[in-house]
Amino acid sequence: MEFDFVRILLAFFSGYFLTVSGSLAQLSTNNKLASSSTLGFDGVGVLCILAAQSLISFFSVNLSIENLSLLIFGSIFVFIIIVIKFKKSSSDISKNMNKIILIGLGFNLFIGGVFSIIQFLFIALNYEFPTGIWFGNFKQFEIETLYLFGVLFLVSFVLVWRMSKKLSFLALGPDFAKGLNIDVSKVLRGSLLVSFFLTGLVVSYFGVFSFIGLIFPHILRSIGFFKYSMKNELIIGSVFAGVFLSTIDFLCYHFTFFGAEVPVGMVCSVVGSFTLLALLIQRQSIK
Amino acid sequence: MKIKNQTLFYVNSLPVNIDIDLDQQNGIYLLTGENGVGKSSLLNHFKIHRSLFLEKKCAFMDQFPLTPINEIRVKDVLDLFEDGIADFDKARALSLFNRYGLDYIIDRSISLLSGGENQLLKFIFLLGQEADIYFLDEPLQYIDEKRLALLLEDIKKLSYSKCLLIVEHRSSLFENLELAQIQMQRNEQEIIVSGI
Numbered sequence: 001m002e003f004d005f006v007r008i009l010l011a012f013f014s015g016y017f018l019t020v021s022g023s024l025a026q027l028s029t030n031n032k033l034a035s036s037s038t039l040g041f042d043g044v045g046v047l048c049i050l051a052a053q054s055l056i057s058f059f060s061v062n063l064s065i066e067n068l069s070l071l072i073f074g075s076i077f078v079f080i081i082i083v084i085k086f087k088k089s090s091s092d093i094s095k096n097m098n099k100i101i102l103i104g105l106g107f108n109l110f111i112g113g114v115f116s117i118i119q120f121l122f123i124a125l126n127y128e129f130p131t132g133i134w135f136g137n138f139k140q141f142e143i144e145t146l147y148l149f150g151v152l153f154l155v156s157f158v159l160v161w162r163m164s165k166k167l168s169f170l171a172l173g174p175d176f177a178k179g180l181n182i183d184v185s186k187v188l189r190g191s192l193l194v195s196f197f198l199t200g201l202v203v204s205y206f207g208v209f210s211f212i213g214l215i216f217p218h219i220l221r222s223i224g225f226f227k228y229s230m231k232n233e234l235i236i237g238s239v240f241a242g243v244f245l246s247t248i249d250f251l252c253y254h255f256t257f258f259g260a261e262v263p264v265g266m267v268c269s270v271v272g273s274f275t276l277l278a279l280l281i282q283r284q285s286i287k
Numbered sequence: 288m289k290i291k292n293q294t295l296f297y298v299n300s301l302p303v304n305i306d307i308d309l310d311q312q313n314g315i316y317l318l319t320g321e322n323g324v325g326k327s328s329l330l331n332h333f334k335i336h337r338s339l340f341l342e343k344k345c346a347f348m349d350q351f352p353l354t355p356i357n358e359i360r361v362k363d364v365l366d367l368f369e370d371g372i373a374d375f376d377k378a379r380a381l382s383l384f385n386r387y388g389l390d391y392i393i394d395r396s397i398s399l400l401s402g403g404e405n406q407l408l409k410f411i412f413l414l415g416q417e418a419d420i421y422f423l424d425e426p427l428q429y430i431d432e433k434r435l436a437l438l439l440e441d442i443k444k445l446s447y448s449k450c451l452l453i454v455e456h457r458s459s460l461f462e463n464l465e466l467a468q469i470q471m472q473r474n475e476q477e478i479i480v481s482g483i
Contacts, residue, residue, distance in 0.1 A: 026356055027356060030354065030356060031356070032356050092331075092335070165367075165370070165371045168367055168371075169367065169371065171355050171356050171357060171359065172353050172354075172355050172359070172364065172397070173349075173351070173353055173354050173355070175331070175349045175351055176349060176353055176409075178331070178334045178335065178347075179334055179346070179347030179348070179349060180347075180371075180372060181334075181337065181345075221357050221358060227357055227358040227359075228357070228358060228359050228360055228363045228396075229357075229359070229363060230357060230359070233357065
């Protein structure tokens, strides 16, 4: 049995990023059902892929769709950072979370519609369309991607470690954390930016992996070591999620369906939705 | 701390005009006002703008219950406080659990606590912190009679050496205590915060 270590590592990093992103989304909104999808972060990644495919099809840009999409996402992220730096807002972001969730949900639905229209147009006009993006996979990558993801893994690991104490207090509620002299607006802005970046990074390069950011934090919280500690969930739990995703991807690669590799993103969607139902039913029966 | 006729923030687009002295080293200031006038918003403003109190350390107790997104237990939060909050006296906090008959909740998840237990827990976290000024937003809601007497006793003891600002609708509960009153009143143009 062959082991593609580059692919295994990339799947690991992606699982880690998506789980951290999901935990941060739930923490920031103080809402257990929040995820990077409900905040619209997946949608930005998909938009980058669509923009990249359009540039390649209509303007013959000589870059792979994955690299171009990542470049577009990187530019969007840098632009957002610049806007935030220049437009220093004094408003209490914790009071605007419901608005942010509604905007994110609306944006994601909007992107779903845009995706359908663009898919139709591309196919009707006989242009190549990345139909696989809706279910992410790790089939296409370059070795340079591994270096980038590796560096970002280390940076995000250290960043989350340093923020973990404040995030643990934030997990008790933003008003409570404010009372402890924690700059909640700053922590929330940082958390949302990190969540956005990590999700956009994975989705813009590899496609959509539904439910990982929503389900994995819940799975972790059903295990003793993680359920009592936000620090353990964020730092160690996310590593387990990375191992899990790389294992599932490994199995998808080696056990094909009539010769076709099942995209790991599809497996995540199906398994994730059933797992969520099972967890919700289990929690109801305990109460 | 003195704030003289300043508008520091807005509640429902009305400017909140503040004219108060919190210059006592100890004692109780009782903040009263009708529902929705902005008492909690005032405390929220103080939380974010602690520079108003110069070098004085402030500690806050919210009116809203603790709502963790995970199953964190009371003892885990005590460890968090010990590790993350300077001047937090864990031994004092544990003695208060004993005083209020709440030793049994130390191993319990916060999400499983009743309203009264949640309220007492916040009070214990507050008293475990060493501060110069303590802000309490409706600290006595959901508390049973037996523990209410203990809480009032502890508030009274604390007020001998520290300054307390308490938001409470039922001022009759404090009739046996010496206190200064601050009122929040709303008219069509503004909300006025002033001493009585």
